[in-house]
Amino acid sequence: MTVGIDKIRTLCELDAIVRQRRALGERVVFTNGCFDLLHRGHTRLLQQARALGDLLIVGLNSDASVRLLKGPLRPVLSQDERAELLSALTSVDYVVIFEEPDPRCVIEALEPDVLVKGADWAKEEVVGRETVERRGGRVVTIPLVEGSSTSSIMRRIMEMAPPQHAES
Template sequence: MSCSLAVKLLARDDLSALLLKTRSPVRPVVFTNGCFDLLHVGHVRYLAAARALGGLLVVGLNSDASVRRIKGPLRPIIGQEQRAEVLSGLACVDFVTIFDEPDPLALIETLQPDVLAKGADWDLADIIGADAVLSRGGRVERISIVPGASTSGIIDTIVERYSGR
């Protein structure tokens, strides 16, 4: 990983300390999370929209073990270090931190973002961490998803096109 990309990937405690020093009402911290396996146009548009909601975008990235618990034993396709590096290469992403828990609640409680962003395919009542952010005076934003853009769809296309060769 190049030096500039390495600066974006931080451990939870280091990121929390940095955010405490840099937090500002004019530069709200936006948080989102996900697996981001096989990064695609839907991910890029989503992350750009999330970044536009504030002054700083933090991405909580599910670890490989966490992805396996959520998506099954065949996932992720791309390992966590490479997924983190790809995310770090996006201009709209300011920081990435990897978490191993099945959901991001503990990470959200530690980082205390001003804005929690999630895809519009999530009902507000189902967004983990929403209560924690709202109780601190923050807000939760649901971002439109790109129809037809999904990692599962990409995997299905590859399997369909290349099976039986």
């Protein structure tokens, strides 16, 4: 069993690992996201995703791709911090950081058997769906945890912060 930061791999390394594991008859599950300010919605999704196969690979948006998707103030945590947090979870077997705004290239390279997203995504809209289904795989959406999001955590933090007074 791989532990900690040893779980953070390049796409090339993961390609070899996936081939080996698939040769053993194991099912590969893939999900992806920004995972900024890890919360229980994230951990529940990852636990449920892991239960759908033998190997869970998490694609992590790089800092640059998060900024493109979420704006200049994000991510709160760097890609290295986010990758290390994800790698500490027992449900996660491997983490791969990708630079693009979406994980299409990772999905095409790894060809997972199961592609998982939160239920805020319609299955038809999930990036990589065609690649997975063409190989006989499936797309699974997992229910969201009400009130669990990075944005809601950030709002609560801002509400708790003392008001800033302008200097005279």
